[in-house]
Amino acid sequence: MQAHERVSEAVRTANDEGRAGLVPFITAGYPDAKKFIETLKEVASVGDVVELGIPFSDPMADGMTIQRSSFEALKQGVSLAWIFDRLDEAKSDIDTPLVMMSYLNPLLAFGYDELAERALATGVCAFIVPDLPFEESEEIRKALEAKGLGLIQLVTPATPPERLKKLCDASRGFVYAVTITGITGGDKGLPDDLADYLDSVSEVSELPVCAGFGIRAASDVAAVGEHAAGAIVGSALVEVLERGEDAAGYLKSLQGS
Amino acid sequence: MTSLLSPAEADRLLKAAIAGELPDDRGRFGPFGGRYVPETLVPAFERLEEGIREHLHTDEFQSEFVNELKTWVGRPTALTFAPRLSERWGAEVWLKREDLAHTGAHKINNAIGQAILAKKLGAKRVIAETGAGQHGVASAAACARVGLPCTVYMGAVDIERQAPNVDRMRRLGAAVVAVESGDKTLRAAIDEALREWVSDPSGIYYLLGSAVGAHPYPYLVRELHSCIGRESREQMMAQAGGLPDAVFACVGGGSNAIGLFYPMLADDCEIIGVEAGGTGKGLGQNAATLATGTPGVLQGAYTMILQNSDGQVQETHSISAGLDYSGVGPEHAMLQATGRVRYVSAGDEAALEALEELCELEGILTALETSHAFVAARAWAKENPGKRILIGNSGRGDKDMPTLTKYPAKVRTHAST
Ligand SMILES: Cc1ncc(COP(=O)(O)O)c(C=O)c1O
Numbered sequence: 001m002q003a004h005e006r007v008s009e010a011v012r013t014a015n016d017e018g019r020a021g022l023v024p025f026i027t028a029g030y031p032d033a034k035k036f037i038e039t040l041k042e043v044a045s046v047g048d049v050v051e052l053g054i055p056f057s058d059p060m061a062d063g064m065t066i067q068r069s070s071f072e073a074l075k076q077g078v079s080l081a082w083i084f085d086r087l088d089e090a091k092s093d094i095d096t097p098l099v100m101m102s103y104l105n106p107l108l109a110f111g112y113d114e115l116a117e118r119a120l121a122t123g124v125c126a127f128i129v130p131d132l133p134f135e136e137s138e139e140i141r142k143a144l145e146a147k148g149l150g151l152i153q154l155v156t157p158a159t160p161p162e163r164l165k166k167l168c169d170a171s172r173g174f175v176y177a178v179t180i181t182g183i184t185g186g187d188k189g190l191p192d193d194l195a196d197y198l199d200s201v202s203e204v205s206e207l208p209v210c211a212g213f214g215i216r217a218a219s220d221v222a223a224v225g226e227h228a229a230g231a232i233v234g235s236a237l238v239e240v241l242e243r244g245e246d247a248a249g250y251l252k253s254l255q256g257s
Numbered sequence: 258m259t260s261l262l263s264p265a266e267a268d269r270l271l272k273a274a275i276a277g278e279l280p281d282d283r284g285r286f287g288p289f290g291g292r293y294v295p296e297t298l299v300p301a302f303e304r305l306e307e308g309i310r311e312h313l314h315t316d317e318f319q320s321e322f323v324n325e326l327k328t329w330v331g332r333p334t335a336l337t338f339a340p341r342l343s344e345r346w347g348a349e350v351w352l353k354r355e356d357l358a359h360t361g362a363h364k365i366n367n368a369i370g371q372a373i374l375a376k377k378l379g380a381k382r383v384i385a386e387t388g389a390g391q392h393g394v395a396s397a398a399a400c401a402r403v404g405l406p407c408t409v410y411m412g413a414v415d416i417e418r419q420a421p422n423v424d425r426m427r428r429l430g431a432a433v434v435a436v437e438s439g440d441k442t443l444r445a446a447i448d449e450a451l452r453e454w455v456s457d458p459s460g461i462y463y464l465l466g467s468a469v470g471a472h473p474y475p476y477l478v479r480e481l482h483s484c485i486g487r488e489s490r491e492q493m494m495a496q497a498g499g500l501p502d503a504v505f506a507c508v509g510g511g512s513n514a515i516g517l518f519y520p521m522l523a524d525d526c527e528i529i530g531v532e533a534g535g536t537g538k539g540l541g542q543n544a545a546t547l548a549t550g551t552p553g554v555l556q557g558a559y560t561m562i563l564q565n566s567d568g569q570v571q572e573t574h575s576i577s578a579g580l581d582y583s584g585v586g587p588e589h590a591m592l593q594a595t596g597r598v599r600y601v602s603a604g605d606e607a608a609l610e611a612l613e614e615l616c617e618l619e620g621i622l623t624a625l626e627t628s629h630a631f632v633a634a635r636a637w638a639k640e641n642p643g644k645r646i647l648i649g650n651s652g653r654g655d656k657d658m659p660t661l662t663k664y665p666a667k668v669r670t671h672a673s674t
Contacts, residue, residue, distance in 0.1 A: 057570040058444065058555065060451045061295040067438055079567040104293055105554045109568025131293045131554070135283070156297040158458055163299070181297060182456040 003125040004150025006097040007173035010048045011208040011230045020221060021230030022046065023210055024237050024251055025101065027053040027069035029078035031242045036083075037090045039241065044096040046251040049174075051128065051232060054080055054102035061130040063185025065235040069242070080110050087122035094123060099152060099173060101128040104140075112143035119149055126150035126173035134170055145172075157181050157197050168205040175205045177228060179213045185235035186214040190223060198227035221254045261552070261594045262287065271595040275523045279591070284472020287594065289587035292471040293554045298451075301458035306473045308378045313480060318373065322481075325369050329402065330359045332366075332484060336492035337650075341618040348638035349645040351497055353489045355513060355652060356623060360395045360425075362652030363485060363513040364466060368395035370481035371464045372403045380462030382406040386450040388415055388443035388509065389579035389626060390422025391652055392466030397431035405462075407431040410450045412442040415578045422656045440572045443509075443582045447556050467510025468586035471557030475515075475586050482516025489647060490520060497645060503527040505634040506649035507626045508547070508600065509579045511586035513651040518598060519588075527599070530589060531633040533575030534602035540565065544573035546585040547593050547600035560587040576605035576660065577625035579652075603632035609664055611635065612654060616666075624652035625660065 001009070011021035024047040029036045044050050055073040059066060080102070087098075100119070107115055107129065119127075126149060132140070134153060141151045150172025155164055158181055168175050179194055180186055191197075194211075202209045211224045212232030224231045233254060240250045262270065270287045273279050279286045292302055312318045326332040334357045339350040355363035368385075375383055383405050387393030393409040400407035409426055413435045416423055426433050439445030447470075454463045468478040493500050504521060506514035508530040518528050535543030540563065543549070550561040555570055563571045563583040575581040592598040603611075611631035615621050623631070627650055634648050654661070 056568075058439065058448050060448045060556065061297075061455060063452070064438075071439075074569060079569075081567070103554075105562075105564065105570070106568035108553060109564065109566065130295050131557075133292065133294060133296060133299050136291055136293055154296040158297050158300050160300060167296075178297065181458065183452045 002148030003120060004148065004172040007049055007099060007125045007150065008207055010097050011174055011210065014048045015208070015229055019255060020225030020228070021048040021208065021210060022221070022251060022255060023049045023051055023212070023230055023232040025051040025053060025232060025234035026241065027055060027066060027073050027238060028083045029055065029073040029076055030069040030238065031072065033073065033076040033078055036086055039247070041094060042248050043237070043251060044094050046248050047096060048230070049097050049099060051234070052083070052098055052100050054083065054100055054106055056103040056106055059103065061183055063183045063235060065185045065238050069238050080106050084118045084122055087124070091123050097125045098123050099126040099128060100124050101130070104129050104132045107140065112140050116143045116147040116149055120147045126152050128152045128154065128176060130154065134167055152176050154178055155201055157191070164201065165204050168201070168207070171205070171207055174208045174210045174230065175201060176232070177201045177209050177211045179211050179215070182213070184213055187216070188214070190214055190220055194223065195227045198224065202228060218254050218256050222256065267595040270591060271597050274591065274595070279588070280472060280476050284476070286588045286591035289558070289560050289590040290472055290475060291559050293557050293559070294471045295455055297455045298458055301454070302471060304378065308374060309473055309477055312374060312377050313477070318377070321373055322370050325373070326366065326484060330365050330369060331357065333488040333492070334358050336489065336496055338496070339619050342615065345618065346635055346638040347642045349497070350634070351493065351501065351645070351647045352650040353485060353517065353647060354650050355485060356621070356650050360391070360398050361655065362391040362395070362624065363482060363516060364392040364395040364652070365399065366484060366516070367466065367478050367481045367512060368392065368399040368464060369402065371477070372396070372399035372405065375405060375462035375464065376403045378462065380405060381460040382408070383462045383464050384408045384410065384450050384453055385464040385466060386410045386443065386446035387466060388412070388446065388581060389577065389624070390415065390419040390426065390656055391579065393426045393431065393433070394422050394429065396464050396466070397426045397429035401430050408434060410434050410436050410446040410453070412436045412440070412446045414441040415443065418660050419578055419656050420659050442578065444556070444570070444584070451556070467512040468515045468588060469510040469556065469558065469584055475558065475588050478512050479515045479519055479588065482512055483519050485513065485516035485649065486518060486520030489517060493647060499645070500524050501526050501647035502641070502644040503529060503637055504647045505529050505531060505630040507531050507580060507630040507651060508585060508589060509582050509626060510584070511589045513649050515586060515588055517649040518592070522597060528597065529633055529637065530598055530600045531629045532600060532602045533577060533580035533629060534604035535574040536605055540571050542574050543602060544575045544581050544583065545602035546583065547589060548602050552590070555584040558587045561585055561590045576608060577629065579624070579626040580629065601633050603629040607632040613666055621650070622654040623650055624654045625657045627651045
């Protein structure tokens with residue numbers, strides 16, 4: 001099985017168990033870089049896939065929470081190389097598939113071939129790159145696919161139908177359906193026409209569709225779960241962590257347990 | 258950074274640039290440029306590209322644009338001979354007076370052009386970022402002129418140092434949003450404007466203020482500013498009797514510079530762009546992106562940027578808000594790589610001195626951004642005596658009074674007696 005297929009399978013396994021896949025997001029090294037692996041293990045104990053955010057100086061698609069976490073992690077010296085080193089030390093204890101969310105420039109600076117190598121060696125199965133549209137993605141896609149890693153495409157409510165098909169076909173691991181027209185961290189609730197939108201993505205996609213942005217409560221996860229294979233929980237979880245609360249407990253509560 | 262391209266590739270690129278073939282279909286200037294934007298904005302960028310194709314070079318758009326430039330902006334702006342500066346420098350110095358354009362800088366050319374385009378594309382409202390505040394003021398004025406609401410994002414640091422422009426924007430009807438995130442200067446303001454655009458990509462028109470960002474902005478901004486270079490060529494022929502030996506402009510994102518340089522690429526003259534050297538050569542002490550940066554992706558384009566080895570974009574320093582930016586337009590990165598344009602830097606202190614010299618000798622209070630171009634021109638004149646020099650005087654310095662009052666004039670001490 002290729003690495004990116006582990007991601008799809010983890011979400012499908014959750015669905016087979018009669019629930020939506022849960023994909024918690026954390027900013028690597030936040031709130032406390034010293035507790036990175038501890039935090040990762042805690043969320044991995046509940047999540048079906050874990051999304052690891054790589055901090056970046058210019059998080060242009062992110063709201064206040066992830067901006068704050070990103071700047072703070074950078075201040076604590078977190079970098080991609082540092083993250084891979086920590087994952088290397090801990091990988092035998094984590095079997096949950098990991099996906100990395102990173103803006104393009106840190107990946108570019110790291111070098112795509114080395115990125116693919118180290119990702120494969122540390123249990124990172126796929127990448128989400130929010131400032132990399134499909135049209136610019138050929139080079140990194142090739143480097144990742146050479147190692148069986150995936151590039152997860154994002155689709156949004158603004159994506160026209162022909163483009164939706166193209167992006168779903170190109171995606172690996174899952175298709176990331178952005179629920180809202182906006183940045184991460186929204187607290188205005190999910191849009192009324194969410195069900196139709198998610199149905200339209202699920203219909204086109206052969207991969208599991210995971211919905212993210214603005215998912216905060218068990219009711220959100222339940223609503224999303226009826227029309228998509230999984231739910232991604234980002235800013236809300238980062239806020240739980242930053243308040244020093246019980247992250248695993250919060251994630252379990254989202255599953256309605 | 259010439260090493261980025263082989264000599265043959267550099268030659269081919271420069272020929273393509275001169276022939277007007279760049280950017281290519283993918284928005285590239287050779288290796289630089291492109292479109293690195295969130296998926297939510299992709300349809301908006303495609304609509305903008307389509308809108309430019311449909312409108313920009315039509316007679317209808319051009320006649321409206323040119324009429325606004327002439328009757329509202331006040332173009333052509335003057336070409337001024339600087340006799341006393343010429344004498345002191347041992348050169349023949351000419352100034353292209355963008356400071357005389359409406360609202361006080363070149364920024365208005367781009368702002369009114371894009372505002373007309375926004376209207377044609379059916380935008381409901383306009384957003385813009387600003388560093389020095391000149392683009393914010395120009396956007397506020399242009400939006401009022403075409404009848405569109407305008408919101409300007411401005412870093413909190415810049416709001417303080419360019420206070421006169423904040424009041425002007427508000428007076429012209431724009432909402433000004435203080436950006437407290439990131440470095441609180443131009444880069445953070447662009448990030449914040451992009452975030453707002455993502456929330457309503459079909460209703461908002463993003464009026465970007467320099468030749469930076471994702472395709473098609475660097476192209477659009479260049480096209481709207483190239484009147485600067487076209488007029489300069491004609492005026493030099495008519496008033497100076499020939500083209501300059503060397504041309505200078507300051508480079509923040511690079512809009513006034515590309516407007517001046519682009520029509521002169523094929524001419525037999527040296528072209529020199531001047532970035533902010535700040536207080537020194539160390540990372541974080543300057544904004545000399547082309548001189549000291551490395552290639553990377555920032556705010557939509559692959560270009561030269563100031564970053565650390567992890568690809569984290571670094572904070573910059575310059576006394577001038579308009580040059581205080583970690584990136585630069587991709588076309589400048591290409592022009593540097595081909596060797597056609599040389600990019601140098603000038604520090605804070607030298608810029609202040611140049612500003613003072615121009616006040617003293619020619620009665621022109623130029624912008625702190627613009628002063629950087631004078632520093633490099635003076636140094637060049639020393640090494641190349643008797644030559645004809647053209648300087649893009651991109652804007653006026655009224656906005657800089659909060660900064661300038663901290664640095665009392667050294668020459669004109671009689672002003673206080
Ligand atoms: C007077 C003036 N010149 C130059 C600049 C730098 O911008 P650009 O490099 O896009 O011309 C600014 C920016 O605010 C400005 O106000």
